[in-house]
Amino acid sequence: MLLWILSDLHVELTRGWDLPSGDAQPRFDVLVVAGDLIPRAERGVKWLRERVTDRPIIYVMGNHEAYGTDIQRTFEEAKASAEGTHVYVLENETVCIGDVTFAGATLWTDFALKGDAYRAMMTAGDRMNDYKKIRIAAYQRRFLPHHALTRHLKSRAFLKNEMRRPRHEGKLVVVTHHAPLPEMSHQASRGGNDNTGLDPAYRSDLRSLMLPGSDDGRGAVRPPDLCIYGHTHESFDAVIGDTRVVSNAKGYGPWLPQQRTWDNPRFDPNLVIEI
Numbered sequence: 648m649l650l651w652i653l654s655d656l657h658v659e660l661t662r663g664w665d666l667p668s669g670d671a672q673p674r675f676d677v678l679v680v681a682g683d684l685i686p687r688a689e690r691g692v693k694w695l696r697e698r699v700t701d702r703p704i705i706y707v708m709g710n711h712e713a714y715g716t717d718i719q720r721t722f723e724e725a726k727a728s729a730e731g732t733h734v735y736v737l738e739n740e741t742v743c744i745g746d747v748t749f750a751g752a753t754l755w756t757d758f759a760l761k762g763d764a765y766r767a768m769m770t771a772g773d774r775m776n777d778y779k780k781i782r783i784a785a786y787q788r789r790f791l792p793h794h795a796l797t798r799h800l801k802s803r804a805f806l807k808n809e810m811r812r813p814r815h816e817g818k819l820v821v822v823t824h825h826a827p828l829p830e831m832s833h834q835a836s837r838g839g840n841d842n843t844g845l846d847p848a849y850r851s852d853l854r855s856l857m858l859p860g861s862d863d864g865r866g867a868v869r870p871p872d873l874c875i876y877g878h879t880h881e882s883f884d885a886v887i888g889d890t891r892v893v894s895n896a897k898g899y900g901p902w903l904p905q906q907r908t909w910d911n912p913r914f915d916p917n918l919v920i921e922i
C-alpha cells in the first residue's frame with residue numbers, strides 16, 4: 648500500500664501554494680495528514696475532500712485545528728462532515744483499509760521529556776498559544792496543560808491497547824500529531840522548535856512501544872509497523888526498534904505567493920512510502 652504522507656500544511660499561513668493536483672500528484676493509495684492542516688477541523692475535511700476525491704484520507708487533528716474554537720466542537724463538526732465520505736477523522740480510533748489498520752490520535756504530550764513535567768507544564772501554560780487560543784467545555788473554559796496531559800494519557804492507553812490486539816498478517820500504522828520520540832538532532836532539519844524549554848510540549852518518548860516484547864503486565868505489545876507524526880515541522884525517517892517513524896511537515900509559508908520556501912526546507916510535497 649502506498650501512503651502519501653503530509654502534515655503541518657498550515658493552509659492559514661500559506662500563500663500561493665496548494666496540494667499537488669491531477670498529474671502532479673504522486674501515485675498513492677491512501678493520503679495521511681498528521682494534523683495542523685487548518686484551524687477548525689471541519690474546514691480541513693472540506694479542503695481535503697475538494698482535492699482528493701477518489702481515495703481514502705486519514706486525518707488527525709493537530710493543536711492548530713482547535714485554535715479559535717472549542718476542541719470537542721470542531722472535532723464533532725469534522726466527524727459530521729466526514730461521515731459517509733472517504734475522509735476518516737481519527738481521535739483514539741482506528742480504521743482498516745485493506746490489511747492495514749490506521750490508529751489515529753492527536754496525542755499531545757506527557758511533558759516528561761526533560762524529567763520535570765510540572766515545570767514543563769508551567770512553561771507551556773505561560774508561553775504557548777495552545778493554552779490561550781483553545782476552548783473546552785462548550786467554550787466555557789480555557790484548554791490548559793493538564794487537559795493536554797489527560798488527553799495524552801488516554802491516547803497512549805488507546806494506542807497500547809491497539810498494539811496488544813492480534814493482527815495476524817495485517818499491519819498497524821499509528822498516526823499522531825505530536826511526536827512519539829525525542830529529538831534526533833542528526834536527522835531533524837533545523838531542530839524543529841529550538842527552544843528546549845518547550846520541547847516537552849512537542850514530544851514524548853514512546854520508543855518503548857517500538858521495541859518488541861515490551862509488556863506492562865497486561866499483555867505483550869507488538870510495535871506498530873509505521874508511526875507518522877507532525878507538529879515539530881521537521882523531516883524524519885528512521886527505524887526505531889521494529890517501527891519505521893516518518894514525519895514530513897511543511898510548516899508555515901510560503902509567506903508570499905511568488906515564494907517557494909517554507910518552514911521546513913526538506914518538506915517533500917509528494918512523499919510516498921510503501922507499507
Ligand SMILES: [Fe+2]
Nearest residue numbers: 655683878898
Ligand atoms: Fe504545525
Ligand SMILES: [Fe+2]
Nearest residue numbers: 683709710878
Ligand atoms: Fe502542531
